[in-house]
Amino acid sequence: MTNNKRIRNKRSITIRDVARQAGVSVSTVSNALNKKRYVKEDTTRKIREIAEKLNYEPSMIARGLRLRSTRSIGVIVPDISNPFFAEMVRGMENTARKMGFTVLLCCTYYDVEEEQRQLGLLKNKWVDGFIFVSGYNTDDHIRDLIDQRLHVVAVDREITDFEVPSVLIDNKEAAKTAVSYLASLGHKMIAYLTFPSTNMKTVEDRLKGYKEGLYDNGLEFNQELVIIDESLRTNEMRESYQVVSEFMRKANHPTAIFAMDDLIAIGLLKALKDMGFRVPQDISVMGFDNIAISAFTDPPLTTIKQPKKRMGEAAIQLLIDLIERKKLDSKKLILPTELIIRGSVAGVRGSEESRARLQFYSSEDENRRGRD
Amino acid sequence: MTNNKRIRNKRSITIRDVARQAGVSVSTVSNALNKKRYVKEDTTRKIREIAEKLNYEPSMIARGLRLRSTRSIGVIVPDISNPFFAEMVRGMENTARKMGFTVLLCCTYYDVEEEQRQLGLLKNKWVDGFIFVSGYNTDDHIRDLIDQRLHVVAVDREITDFEVPSVLIDNKEAAKTAVSYLASLGHKMIAYLTFPSTNMKTVEDRLKGYKEGLYDNGLEFNQELVIIDESLRTNEMRESYQVVSEFMRKANHPTAIFAMDDLIAIGLLKALKDMGFRVPQDISVMGFDNIAISAFTDPPLTTIKQPKKRMGEAAIQLLIDLIERKKLDSKKLILPTELIIRGSVAGVRGSEESRARLQFYSSEDENRRGRD
DNA sequence: ATGAAAGCGCTAACAA
DNA sequence: TTGTTAGCGCTTTCAT
Numbered sequence: 001m002t003n004n005k006r007i008r009n010k011r012s013i014t015i016r017d018v019a020r021q022a023g024v025s026v027s028t029v030s031n032a033l034n035k036k037r038y039v040k041e042d043t044t045r046k047i048r049e050i051a052e053k054l055n056y057e058p059s060m061i062a063r064g065l066r067l068r069s070t071r072s073i074g075v076i077v078p079d080i081s082n083p084f085f086a087e088m089v090r091g092m093e094n095t096a097r098k099m100g101f102t103v104l105l106c107c108t109y110y111d112v113e114e115e116q117r118q119l120g121l122l123k124n125k126w127v128d129g130f131i132f133v134s135g136y137n138t139d140d141h142i143r144d145l146i147d148q149r150l151h152v153v154a155v156d157r158e159i160t161d162f163e164v165p166s167v168l169i170d171n172k173e174a175a176k177t178a179v180s181y182l183a184s185l186g187h188k189m190i191a192y193l194t195f196p197s198t199n200m201k202t203v204e205d206r207l208k209g210y211k212e213g214l215y216d217n218g219l220e221f222n223q224e225l226v227i228i229d230e231s232l233r234t235n236e237m238r239e240s241y242q243v244v245s246e247f248m249r250k251a252n253h254p255t256a257i258f259a260m261d262d263l264i265a266i267g268l269l270k271a272l273k274d275m276g277f278r279v280p281q282d283i284s285v286m287g288f289d290n291i292a293i294s295a296f297t298d299p300p301l302t303t304i305k306q307p308k309k310r311m312g313e314a315a316i317q318l319l320i321d322l323i324e325r326k327k328l329d330s331k332k333l334i335l336p337t338e339l340i341i342r343g344s345v346a347g348v349r350g351s352e353e354s355r356a357r358l359q360f361y362s363s364e365d366e367n368r369r370g371r372d
Numbered sequence: 373m374t375n376n377k378r379i380r381n382k383r384s385i386t387i388r389d390v391a392r393q394a395g396v397s398v399s400t401v402s403n404a405l406n407k408k409r410y411v412k413e414d415t416t417r418k419i420r421e422i423a424e425k426l427n428y429e430p431s432m433i434a435r436g437l438r439l440r441s442t443r444s445i446g447v448i449v450p451d452i453s454n455p456f457f458a459e460m461v462r463g464m465e466n467t468a469r470k471m472g473f474t475v476l477l478c479c480t481y482y483d484v485e486e487e488q489r490q491l492g493l494l495k496n497k498w499v500d501g502f503i504f505v506s507g508y509n510t511d512d513h514i515r516d517l518i519d520q521r522l523h524v525v526a527v528d529r530e531i532t533d534f535e536v537p538s539v540l541i542d543n544k545e546a547a548k549t550a551v552s553y554l555a556s557l558g559h560k561m562i563a564y565l566t567f568p569s570t571n572m573k574t575v576e577d578r579l580k581g582y583k584e585g586l587y588d589n590g591l592e593f594n595q596e597l598v599i600i601d602e603s604l605r606t607n608e609m610r611e612s613y614q615v616v617s618e619f620m621r622k623a624n625h626p627t628a629i630f631a632m633d634d635l636i637a638i639g640l641l642k643a644l645k646d647m648g649f650r651v652p653q654d655i656s657v658m659g660f661d662n663i664a665i666s667a668f669t670d671p672p673l674t675t676i677k678q679p680k681k682r683m684g685e686a687a688i689q690l691l692i693d694l695i696e697r698k699k700l701d702s703k704k705l706i707l708p709t710e711l712i713i714r715g716s717v718a719g720v721r722g723s724e725e726s727r728a729r730l731q732f733y734s735s736e737d738e739n740r741r742g743r744d
Numbered sequence: 745a746t747g748a749a750a751g752c753g754c755t756a757a758c759a760a
Numbered sequence: 761t762t763g764t765t766a767g768c769g770c771t772t773t774c775a776t
Contacts, residue, residue, distance in 0.1 A: 060496040062753030081458035124432040298670040434769030
């Protein structure tokens, strides 16, 4: 009875409803609302009021169909439950929203076919551009995108064959820094724990950095000290636990282990502890990424910080510039990394003076106060 | 020269291109591809071939405009970088995809206004339904949705005023279980660490469960043992560290602390350790959620498991049933929780026999092998 | 068994 | 300063 206005609310309010009520044409409404051409003050105000009253919301679908653009961005990440990606995506959403764009998030779970499927979906939804995060360097489908004049930006993923603007860090250098840090504390037996780099330049570069880091410090590369295990790729913590348990049972213990990322390092930490090793007194551990939890492990993890949020922000910015045809300042943005010294690394003799102390509130800690 | 086919690839292939090449009408193409009405075998095959050849992909935008439905679902979570939500969303994406739906993810960062903004955005994109995860119980905008005959499902969030199908756990019971477990090990001074429940039934219920749990075990409720701190809401680990440091400096230490969620518990673990307390020998800690990292803290966290992936799956399933007008089996789905005993809780005297041992590969561990 | 045409809601070119 | 109208790509009645 009283709510009979509500009864046939199936169809939503369109621009025509507003036009009719305001006694003007649809184009006037459109123009008033989008200020595309001049509309008399009075009319504009009236239209505004009516639109407000009717609770009119322009349909992005219709607008998309007409404009062939939806002001949305497809973001493709391997796995959002990995904090590294989650933190980065957060940076993306923030800036996207500020610029009036929406982010459509897709996870591939490290599956190339899935990536392509998702891509198709996104394309059919007419996103204005794509951001590819990490993932494999099987770039044929990305080339197709470019050929179709679609906008693409890559993050933590280098497209080698052709030019795609990308936001990167210098993985090789960063890994070298890590190794050098370890070496500077007297470590000579430094192991490296990773998964196969199959088509992932990031993973490959870190391994290279590890090797070069050894070389730079006059250390010899020893194949037996690098553990490359496929199982680490996804369920990282859990699997690294397994893998390491085996590794450490062998003779010739390393005095330090450098893990390809923090998740792996965290599993490592636990495995080591369960086997009776004390970190860092008996063995040192380093990670890579500086995800939020890494400050809260025991001991807190010494690691390399990637500016995740800033990477996300930069990627969105780059892509929007591309979409809006602004010319880009640079095609390749290399953001700085940083050595975050916490408590999981000690001098090789475990001597107190060389022990790297917890830097809990170090000013460079990305996760501090939610800012980056 | 050779790639001049590629040169004006701006416009993408439409159904008309396919129709023209196949020498049939657009409606035939549409019908052949969607099998909406019978099309001669031959023609169908030919159309299929041409579509394939041209790489035709129907525009979801145009179809959405026509059908007023986009086979996409808007998922609204407080913060995707919180592993609890990330793991749940992963469950959602999986089932959504299987059913041919796309998930549009939005984060509110615990901001009601933001939630409403996102909602507007999603609505204008004509998602077929919404899933609200957690967040505050300010449900006016959700009521509007319902009034507009839109489909809504809630997860970990009870809409009290009116009927919205929801996927829940029994937070009160689960919290009681936790407290009872602690009590059974002889704990009498059990503290509770949370943020204000302002309009969040989940948070409220856990506090209630804590109180009732005490009562059930003949323990007295002591206001001084419950720490309610706003700062825990977002940056949970970091803040709980701070909050707890202060709390433990006071006299009358509790022998156990029950944290509202695992993230808080992890910060707690660290704070305690930094203050020189041994967990669980000196003090026991329990969490809630069983996020993936909780198995890898030191000691591994004893906690209450929420079936996150299953919750996500169920929510999507429920919503799709709603969208496709199947009748629902039930409006309220309460999924079971489970006590996960690991190493952060000990008997009150720290006696070895009462020490709850690490159940690393306990069969009920959700995160094992990525399955749930 | 298939085609023609209307129309979903919007914007923009063209008129006035 | 504003109105009229075509058309974005698709599905679906209504014809045939």
